[in-house]
Amino acid sequence: MYERKIIPNLNCGLDLIGEVLYGKWKIRLLWFIHTGHKRPSELQRKIPDASRRVLNVQLKELEEHELVTRKIYPVVPPKVEYSLTEFGKTVIPVIAALGQWGDEHEGRLRDVILRQVAGTDVEVPL
Amino acid sequence: MYERKIIPNLNCGLDLIGEVLYGKWKIRLLWFIHTGHKRPSELQRKIPDASRRVLNVQLKELEEHELVTRKIYPVVPPKVEYSLTEFGKTVIPVIAALGQWGDEHEGRLRDVILRQVAGTDVEVPL
C-alpha cells in the first residue's frame, strides 16, 4: 500500500471527515450500499465508470474505516455483501445534504463547471 | 492551466458539488471567509500548512465557480478582500454539516484513521 510522505492534518472535524470520505467513488459507494445495492457486482453495474479494481480498493478502505462491513457467504460462485455499519449510517444524512445542494443548484453548477472546461477539447456529456 | 484527459462525470448532484468543493484547502477557505477572514494574508495565517501559492490557485477556482468574489482596493500596499457570493453562502450549511459530523465522531475517526497510518513511520500530531 502507498505510504504517505506528507502527514495529514487532523485538527478539526472537516479534516477528519475528509480522511474517510475522500476518494473518487467512496461517497457513491456508501450511497448505493445505503440504497440496497450490496453486492460488488451490483455496485459495479451502478458505477460503470469505475473499474472493478478501484471499487475493491475503496470498499476496503471504507471497511477499514468502519463505515461498512463485508460479509462473505461460503458458496460457489462466491457471494459477498456489504452493509453500512451503525457508524456508516450516521454519515448518510451528510451525503444526502451534499447531493441535495448539488441537485438544487444543478443548472448553475453545470454552467460554471463547463465554462471552466470550455477551453479544452474535452467533450463533456450532457 | 492543466487540461483534463479524463472527462468528469456530471450526472448527479454529488458529482456537481464535488467539482466545485474538491481541493485540499477549498472547504477551509470557504469557511474562513464565511467567518470573516477576508484578506489573503489572514487566510494564509489561518491555514499555515498551505503555501501562499496553493491558496491563490484554489481561491481563483472558487472565484471562477462563483462561490466567492474578489475585491481589489486600489491602495498601496495592495489590499484584497474575498467575500462569499449569495451562491457561496448557500453551501455553508453543507460545510457545517460535514464539520459537525466530523466533530461528533472525532474520537472514533481519529482511531480508525490513525490505525491505518500506524504501519508507516509517519508521525501524526495529536
Add this chain to the structure above:
DNA sequence: GCAATAGGGGATTAATTTATCCCTATATGA
C-alpha cells in the same frame, strides 16, 4: 539603497490518486 509589507504568478517537481493490465479460483451451461 535595502528591508518589509501586501498580493500575485510561471515553471517545475513531488506526492498522491486512479486507471490499466493481467492473473487467481470454482461451478454452471452451451
Add this chain to the structure above:
DNA sequence: TCATATAGGGATAAATTAATCCCCTATTGC
C-alpha cells in the same frame, strides 16, 4: 472444452493535485 459469472489482488503506468522555487509590482520606513 470453452465462455460466463463471481470475487479478488499485485504490479505498473497514467493522470491529477499539491508543493517548491523563484520571480514581479509599488510604497513606506530606516
